[in-house]
Amino acid sequence: MGSGRLYLAVAAGAFRRYATYRAATVAGVFTNTVFGVILVYTYLALWDEKPHLGGYDQAQAVTYVWLGQCLYATLAIQGGGAEKDLMERIRTGEIAVDLYRPADLQLWWLAGDVGRALFQMLGRGVVPFAFGAVFFPMALPTSVTPWAAFVVTLLLATVVSFALRYLVALSVFWLMDGMGVNQVLMITGIFFSGMVLPLNAFPGVFGDIVRVLPWAAQIQMPADVLMGETDPLGAFAFQAAWAVALLAAGRLLQSAATRRVVVQGG
Amino acid sequence: MGERSALLEGLRAYRLIAGMWVRSSMTYRTSFIVTVFGNLLVTGLDFVGILLMFSQVDSLGGWSLPEIAFLYGLSVTAFGIADLVLGSMDVLGARMRDGSFDILLVRPAPVLAQVGADRFALRRLGRITQGAVVLGWALVSVDVDWSVPKALLVPVMVVSGAAIFSAVFVAGAAFQIFAQDAAEVQNAFTYGGTTLLQYPPSVFGKDLVRGVTFMLPLAFVNWVPAAYVLDRPYPIELPGWAAFVSPLVAVACCVLAGMAWRVGLRSYRSTGS
Numbered sequence A: 001m002g003s004g005r006l007y008l009a010v011a012a013g014a015f016r017r018y019a020t021y022r023a024a025t026v027a028g029v030f031t032n033t034v035f036g037v038i039l040v041y042t043y044l045a046l047w048d049e050k051p052h053l054g055g056y057d058q059a060q061a062v063t064y065v066w067l068g069q070c071l072y073a074t075l076a077i078q079g080g081g082a083e084k085d086l087m088e089r090i091r092t093g094e095i096a097v098d099l100y101r102p103a104d105l106q107l108w109w110l111a112g113d114v115g116r117a118l119f120q121m122l123g124r125g126v127v128p129f130a131f132g133a134v135f136f137p138m139a140l141p142t143s144v145t146p147w148a149a150f151v152v153t154l155l156l157a158t159v160v161s162f163a164l165r166y167l168v169a170l171s172v173f174w175l176m177d178g179m180g181v182n183q184v185l186m187i188t189g190i191f192f193s194g195m196v197l198p199l200n201a202f203p204g205v206f207g208d209i210v211r212v213l214p215w216a217a218q219i220q221m222p223a224d225v226l227m228g229e230t231d232p233l234g235a236f237a238f239q240a241a242w243a244v245a246l247l248a249a250g251r252l253l254q255s256a257a258t259r260r261v262v263v264q265g266g
Numbered sequence B: 001m002g003e004r005s006a007l008l009e010g011l012r013a014y015r016l017i018a019g020m021w022v023r024s025s026m027t028y029r030t031s032f033i034v035t036v037f038g039n040l041l042v043t044g045l046d047f048v049g050i051l052l053m054f055s056q057v058d059s060l061g062g063w064s065l066p067e068i069a070f071l072y073g074l075s076v077t078a079f080g081i082a083d084l085v086l087g088s089m090d091v092l093g094a095r096m097r098d099g100s101f102d103i104l105l106v107r108p109a110p111v112l113a114q115v116g117a118d119r120f121a122l123r124r125l126g127r128i129t130q131g132a133v134v135l136g137w138a139l140v141s142v143d144v145d146w147s148v149p150k151a152l153l154v155p156v157m158v159v160s161g162a163a164i165f166s167a168v169f170v171a172g173a174a175f176q177i178f179a180q181d182a183a184e185v186q187n188a189f190t191y192g193g194t195t196l197l198q199y200p201p202s203v204f205g206k207d208l209v210r211g212v213t214f215m216l217p218l219a220f221v222n223w224v225p226a227a228y229v230l231d232r233p234y235p236i237e238l239p240g241w242a243a244f245v246s247p248l249v250a251v252a253c254c255v256l257a258g259m260a261w262r263v264g265l266r267s268y269r270s271t272g273s
Helices: A003-019 A022-049 A058-074 A082-092 A095-100 A105-135 A144-170 A179-192 A204-210 A220-226 A232-260 B003-026 B029-054 B065-098 B101-106 B111-117 B122-141 B148-196 B206-215 B223-229 B240-244 B246-266
Strands: none
Touching: A003 A022, A003 A105, A022 A058, A022 A105, A022 B148, A058 A105, A058 A144, A058 A220, A082 A095, A082 A105, A082 A144, A082 A179, A095 A105, A105 A144, A105 A232, A144 A179, A144 A220, A144 A232, A179 B029, A220 A232, B003 B029, B003 B111, B003 B122, B029 B065, B029 B122, B065 B101, B065 B111, B065 B122, B065 B148, B065 B223, B101 B111, B148 B223, B148 B240, B148 B246, B206 B223, B223 B240
């Protein structure tokens, strides 16, 4: 089997694994929709008070909310993607089996996470987004080009999101337990991805800083590309740069971990 | 055995099980302290979000920052107490799937007490602490003409609010017996509910406000009484005494949730493996 087909099979396996839990998916759609409705009303009140906050009008703010709900599970914003399994395998020592496989560790987990993200997008993300588009005024492009650019940013966002979580998960090789880092992942993910408030509405220097952190590649960039608020090529470059940097850091840490750390087990 | 002794027995079982989980989490003391702190931070993000909003505006839906902090503090403290007491109920679905729920059924202690105390996590004090701090700040900075009834309403809101959220948790647990994998639905009402109540009712559509006032009466956790305390109009017409009925609403919710739990428990079918 060619190595391309191997990773494709891993991705397809992850897709099917998540697709098995249908009731959980429906429940997730419901929850994301409820949260979307609550957030939309608060954002509308905020934009009512201060029109054009962060350069968005009301319809754009609404679009941002529903995109956030759509990508929440897709990009595992607060964790719970491939890194959760990876941490558990490191903790139990099962990672030794993974290291024996004639496959690249990082690519293996990336493929799995992409499969998961694709399912979460189709199964869990699209419905709340469509609900939002039907019941609230949204600023969606009518031509094909922005949608095509949007798909590219989503792919890049998925890679950045994975690279970040992979890096964090590897720390369990030294820490032995992922509880603390999971919490850090959750806090940073929710806050710096702009789940609480769009990053372009963050004030002053603080805003300038959060907009160049890797988390900005996750929701803010795809939203801005979709709504034509930023140059798509610039957004691609930003996302790709973080993806490469984080994946490279992940590789470095991975080689350090596999060379120096004794796998747990018994 | 009378109702009263059954209740006492349930509380005793709850205390013993919760104590066991506390002792087990205290074994890793540093980890415990770190997770309490983390819990405080995670749950505080919502308020940071509100502060960020108020760095751009002076009011939201006509309510000032101290007023929204008042709503936030009440909502989060009440929810935090319910979350500490019954918050582990979302593992019920997993317990039924792997069959370990059956073990709880054969133990000589009320099932609800066992389920409630399951994985009792003292780290959840983080949320209560955070909510109480915001509430404390709101109480000193909010512009209210305090009277005895208004002052009394504050602790009444926290206690009844905690009871209302507890009822939601129990009803959610009963729902899980039927839905199993769909455990996440209850997050929409628990976490979704506390998020909703952090913002003033004037922000939301009237139908939504009507829904959480008359159907799922979350509005009695803080919205309705707080509107009276702050002397703010409530978006829908309510009689004057509505601000004081939170305890009654809480009792009614708990009774209904208890009945739902009994129905759920009676129709439980083991996976059999």
